[in-house]
Amino acid sequence: MADPQPQPRNTGAHVVYGELKRQILSLELKPGERIYEPAMATALQVSRTPLREAIRRLISESLLEQQATGGVIVPVLDQTAISELYDVRAALESLMAREACANATEADLEELRGIVARNAALVEFADEAMKYGVALHAAIARIAGNSWAQRFHEQIASQVERYRYFTNNAPERRDEALANHRLLVDAIASKDAEKAAKVAFDHVIGARDETLRVISSTGLVIE
Amino acid sequence: MADPQPQPRNTGAHVVYGELKRQILSLELKPGERIYEPAMATALQVSRTPLREAIRRLISESLLEQQATGGVIVPVLDQTAISELYDVRAALESLMAREACANATEADLEELRGIVARNAALVEFADEAMKYGVALHAAIARIAGNSWAQRFHEQIASQVERYRYFTNNAPERRDEALANHRLLVDAIASKDAEKAAKVAFDHVIGARDETLRVISSTGLVIE
DNA sequence: AGAAGTGTACTTGTATACAAGTATCCAACT
DNA sequence: AGTTGGATACTTGTATACAAGTACACTTCT
Known part of the structure; x- marks a missing residue:
């Protein structure tokens, strides 16, 4: 919705873009491959x-990388990037939470509460829980209504997607995320912008640290 | 430095990109023009x-806009965009200030203090004062070392550049900015990440409100 | 045998020719 | 007169042909 190309005019270039992006995000095109x-x-x-x-x-969008020599490669996965990505994501989600406070209508709040409730009911199922986590962030982004924040956030999300294989979904992590989501929605409901911003920030930073911990323990990501 | 194309291999497309970008930012290509x-x-x-x-x-980069009908136009200037841009900029500069706290060496701090001192000495000259303001933000961005934050910040800066004609540089505004810069450097020097983040955030929000005030009083920007 | 130089094959960058879709303008008809 | 139809001119999207630069391999010379 914040995409520079509002409606994907069904041109060949757009199809190819989508297909290549899919292959990159799914690691079908391997990191480092030319x-x-x-x-x-x-x-x-x-x-x-x-x-x-x-x-x-x-x-x-940094989903491909132009090399100095002239070739184009799929960017390699590295641990530093993950940390940077989560930091920027924290700043953006914090901002959107803040702006959501100013804009949220009662109907918006009902939507947020509904998402959290469904999340709570399905917290034992990893994939469902994650889906509702994504839905919550998407709803907040929509309510915040800042197209630039949304756009950058989407780019960050695409980048993080490449590391999804390495992120775990331990039950205690899901419980913690759910608790944070509750706090966040409560803060937005009470129009406490500072608190909402802080909760959102800390929530993402927590996810960052957990992800880094998991990745370094597997030792799979290079550089 | 955070640019996707590290070294501008002297290709025609790059030259054209630079020239077109220059024309867009200088409003040589008029907003709305196809x-x-x-x-x-x-x-x-x-x-x-x-x-x-x-x-x-x-x-x-949203410096041109693909229309639904198929044409490409120079994006029009609108007031809502300014507000969004400054908000995201506030979030990014806040993050970079926070990260600069963690990374700044004594030499870095000396550099920051030097920039502020020069800024203070030349506060009566509008263009010089602005130059040092930009230099300070650039130095903090470098010290923070988050390439994604830098990159998004550069895109935001390009966007804001198109509205530069409308921003004023009243002396009291420059004094206020200088005071904020002092506070910011002090916070970074004392490694107080939370305070640095808050000072940076509020500083940019202040600039946003001032810019919006000036623009709405001139009534020049449309939509 | 090792190093250097040349030639070949392949890469990306650019120009141009072509196709398909769209808007515009004029004319003819109701 | 207004509206509708069609033809024309122009737009963007795509394919292909060409040029320039690069890397690699092979040969040859020291």
């Missing part, structure tokens, strides 16, 4: 022109 | 291919 235009173009059944357009767009 | 590829290509002495590459990149 993209050769002619081969990729034939693989995707288009000419180099729309493919290049898609590649350039992905580079601008 | 870009026709063939005409612009001949004007810039390149073919449509590198021009399109530059246009797409500018669209991804």
Whole structure:
């Protein structure tokens, strides 16, 4: 919704963009792998022109990386990036929580409470719990109504997606997240912007530390 | 430095990108104006291919706008956007101030103090004062070392640049900014992350409100 | 054998030709 | 006169052909 291309005019470049993005986020295209235009173009059944357009767009989102030598590669996964990403995400979600305080109507609050309630009911199921966590953040973003914050947040979310394989979903983590979500919605309901901002910030920082802990224990991510 | 294209390999598309960006930020290309590829290509002495590459990149930075009908226009100036931009900027600068607290060496602090001192000495000259304000933020961004925050901050700065014509530089505003800068550097020096974050946030919010006040009084920006 | 130089194959960047879709303007008809 | 239809000119999207630069491998010379 905050996307620069409001309605994806069904052009070949857009299709290719979506397909490439999917392959990158799912790690189907392996980190460090180089993209050769002619081969990729034939693989995707288009000419180099729309493919290049898609590649350039992905580079601008750092989902591909232009190398100094001239080649284009899928960015490698590294631990520093995760920390930076979560920090920026914390700042953005904190801001959106703050702005949601100013804008939330009673209907909005009901929506938020409903999401948390469903989250609570399904907290024992990892994937469901995560889905409602995402839904809550999306709802807050919508209520906040800051298109730039939303847009940057979406870019951050795409980046984090690549590391999803490494994030765990331990039950105690889900309980903690649920508690934070309750606190957050309460703060928004009471129009306490400072508190909402702080709760959102600390919540994401907590997720960051947990993710870093898990990743360093597996030792799978390089650099 | 946080740019997706590390070294601008001297390709035509990059030159065109820089030139178009310059024209957009300086309002040489007027807000609302449509870009026709063939005409612009001949004007810039390149073919449509590198021009399109530059246009797409500018669209991804919201310095150009793809319309639903298919045309590309220079985005119009609107007051809501300013408010959103400053809010996100506040969140990002707040984060960078926080992270600068954790990372700043004694040499870094000396650099910050030096910038503020020069700012103080030249506070009566509007353009110089602004230059040092920018330098301070740039130094803090470097010290914070969060490439994503830097990158988003640069995009925000580009956007705000288009509204520069409307921002005033009243002497009392400059004094206030200088005072805030002193507070900010002191907070960073004392490693008080929470305070630094709050000072940076409030500082930018203050600038936002002042800018909005000036713009609404001139009544020049539309929509 | 090792190093250097040359040639070949392949990469990306650019120009141009072509196709498809859209708006505009004029004319003809109701 | 207003509206509708069609033809034309122009837009963007795509494919392909071409140019320039780079890396690699092979050969040759010391």
